[in-house]
Amino acid sequence: MSGIYLLIALTIIFGASCILLRSKNKSFEGMICKFMASFGFISISVLGNYLNSSNVRYFSLICIALMFGFCGDIFLGIKEIAPTFKKKLIPIGTGYFLVGHIFQILAFMYLYGMNWYAAIFFPVGMLLALGIIKGLKMALKGPFAALLCVYYGLLVWKIAFAATLVMKEAIPANIMALVGACLFLISDTCLGILYFTPVKRKNLFVTAELSTYYPAQILLAMSVAFR
Numbered sequence: 001m002s003g004i005y006l007l008i009a010l011t012i013i014f015g016a017s018c019i020l021l022r023s024k025n026k027s028f029e030g031m032i033c034k035f036m037a038s039f040g041f042i043s044i045s046v047l048g049n050y051l052n053s054s055n056v057r058y059f060s061l062i063c064i065a066l067m068f069g070f071c072g073d074i075f076l077g078i079k080e081i082a083p084t085f086k087k088k089l090i091p092i093g094t095g096y097f098l099v100g101h102i103f104q105i106l107a108f109m110y111l112y113g114m115n116w117y118a119a120i121f122f123p124v125g126m127l128l129a130l131g132i133i134k135g136l137k138m139a140l141k142g143p144f145a146a147l148l149c150v151y152y153g154l155l156v157w158k159i160a161f162a163a164t165l166v167m168k169e170a171i172p173a174n175i176m177a178l179v180g181a182c183l184f185l186i187s188d189t190c191l192g193i194l195y196f197t198p199v200k201r202k203n204l205f206v207t208a209e210l211s212t213y214y215p216a217q218i219l220l221a222m223s224v225a226f227r
Helices: 002-023 027-051 053-081 083-112 121-135 142-168 172-196 202-225
Strands: none
Touching: 002 027, 002 202, 027 053, 027 202, 053 083, 053 202, 083 142, 083 172, 121 142, 121 172, 142 172, 172 202
């Protein structure tokens, strides 16, 4: 297991470096560290499956989710050095992350089957997103506003689903998945505020977003190794 801990440590270092560099407005260097950290998430899950290959289907779904997240990181990272294309890159990156969350939910379904009680939280999340968009007066209209409502609904559904996993079997992997799901909600909420509201203290929200995003991805990847 020493290899998995080394990968986790390296991923944390790259994630922390990205947070530090972004706080100092070094977008290009921060983007490179972000890509390295994203590669680390995938590597942790792959090595975790190698060490414990008893649940290959769960690993496969989680790995696909992490790869979609990696693609989302690429598109959102490019906008830092090519702001001209920001309006095009944000919807594309959001779409990739949305698909990644869908695969995470499918991974949870594979473990214990569909949970209809958790699915009730999907429309709850959509209504919550609509309230946030209206309350913060976000500059969102039409299809993209609808996309973000669906996105938020998936995040809230995923938290509810992960909570049912812990209630059924309170093992470390399920607890990691639940904590990671909660951190994703915080991270993406900060991201929405950054992108669609006139934030005055931008660095504060950038730090909060990245400081929750990296642990969320690491915990999700670790749920493969520690299942």
